[in-house]
Amino acid sequence: MSRATEGVTGRPPPFLGHDGAITLLTALAVAGLTLGLAPFVATRAVARTARQAPLRPAMVPARILVLGHRLEAGEVSAVFAARLGRALTLARAAPDAQVLVLGGQTSPGAPSEAEVGRDWLVARGLDPARIGTETRSRHTLENLAHHRDGGGGGAHEALVTSRAHLHRAVLMARGLGLAPMAVAAEDTPVATRLGLVAEGFMVHWYVTGRWLSRLLRRRAWLQRIGGA
Template structure:
């Protein structure tokens, strides 16, 4: 084998090993992200949006909303920041869809703050932080279980302490979401967004 071919093979092997290590680490981050269970001590909870369909919230968003509703009922003094913009194929912002659902299910409008400009998890966190009083340094994040680790990692980069509520992930998208989220977590770790 030529010397240059050996170097190429060595580089490929090293790349595969590094990729595998990051892949395993991302899985650990995802599991560890759920360790900080929310207990109502934070004054604010940020509910991260997901797809809105013509007939209402997608299943992923509905599960997040069910978790947010339960949390809001358990801790009636907590205010909710509903965070999510309007995608090109959505007829309303994710924040507005969440507001409608929560109000229809008995949550007082006065407890809800809407952040309807964000188009990514990073923007969710930055824009939601801007709605917080300057004295608030810790929040609860409510999102899908697979998504908690990255949301918390981004919040930490913005100097926010967090605990979390992890909503269940629909079975139909569990594998796809897990793979996609591992890649996004690795990107967030490297790039910071």
């Protein structure tokens, strides 16, 4: 379902969607045909980024983006707390920077990740006037697409997320025309081998989907995933 359809019906597009299902099946087929080599290469890239990710941006940021994480009983998870804690450290070091917390509802009736994240930051002394929220997103790609569509981007944006998540997040951001400075949430890598493999497959799926969209000249698919 396209954004135009969303505007007419008032409903968000499906979480996966027709194109997502097709690209997922293609990614699985490519993984099988390459005897697992394609997702293995992606996993190596994820692990390398996780290992080398910096704890501060190369330049003083004008805006600090914090990617949300699924809440636990309506509260900030340990993973999300690490991301918010890093953003708080950056915000204190750059008092003119704005902070944007990204993340919608992941459970019916629950508050959005962004709202809970904002409250976490305010409770630790960050001026609420410095904090913005994006509350419609259900996953990383929507986080970044909604930020871009809302006028985000430009120079000197820092993107804070977990080390294992950084490679995919930055890849998607660049596909959408954004150019954030990656910043790791954790001081040191903490992802398990299984977690890295899962992230590697997600990266493989994204890259396969972008390649297939270009091959089939599916502009709507490319607009959705970035890379148009």
